[in-house]
Amino acid sequence: MKLFSSVNDVTDVNALVKEALQLKQFPYAYKDLGENKTIALVFLNPSLRTRMSTQKAALNLGMNVMVLNIDKEGWALELRDGAIMNGNTVEHIREAAAVMGQYADIIGVRSFPGLKNREEDYSEMIFNKFVEFCGVPIVSLESATRHPLQSLADLVTIEELKTRARPKVVLTWAPHIKPLPQAVPNSFAEWMCKADVDFTIAHPKGYELCSDFTQGATITHNQEEAIADADFIYVKNWSAYEPYGKVFGGNEDWMLTNDRLKNTNKAKIMHCLPVRRNLELSDEILDGESSVVVHEAANRVWAAQAVLKRMLEGLS
Ligand SMILES: NCCC[C@H](NC(=O)CCC(=O)O)C(=O)O
């Protein structure tokens, strides 16, 4: 594997999930695979889980790890081709990415969307420039429109915890105070549409996701109906796709409470984290038995390790 940016880069999703679960059982089975290989994790935005789980995954495979918080520690990056760089940007992404490719065998990149220009965000301009110029295999650590390492960990978690062959999985919108990207819900939807699950998306009117990611999903504006008989409820806020990056007032009543879970099939509650308590999800859910958010975050290691293993195998 040379690129991991979406579910479309995976030839056999089930095999990758199985691999992640194998690695969870035997974390050090491939501890020499990454000997003398280096991964550079490049962050243009904050991260706790992606940073630490990908580092841990790389270390389990015997790799060396370098982390660059380029937004704070690097030179200000110019992204536009043909720019006359007489302003605040100091270094063009063409040189920066090419140089990083000289130091690392694999590069991971996190770059959130600006949520101002849909065309630019949905063309994955920043991530694709890294791909174009770095010259080494590249893994998305969450880009403008997708978060595939998260979605793989989510699918691993569902596979591990499901109590029936074809579980009902519901992605529900939740309230927030600011516009958030569509990357996590887009990506989760895209992976669920390829998985053997009964998949529903619930959101207030106006928060329709781009239909490229939701082919095969049942979509509704009624949360109560959506979560009936659900095995897994994936909670996430996102801003509108159209008008792009906007949030509409109201909808505070979309925050789940224990009372609302009564009609589910003892649903397990998932969230990619970070989560704002008592805004997106109530304390009683996060501190109660139905929450699997920490378990889900722990699975990030095995998802990342399965992907890095495939990339390392492609290098040798
Ligand atoms: N990597 C996981 C989610 C990252 C991001 N959340 C955030 O930016 C939360 C910010 C806040 O709550 O202020 C998102 O939704 O895509």
Ligand SMILES: NC(=O)OP(=O)(O)O
């Ligand atoms: N879920 C997730 O990607 O967390 P971080 O943003 O902390 O990496």
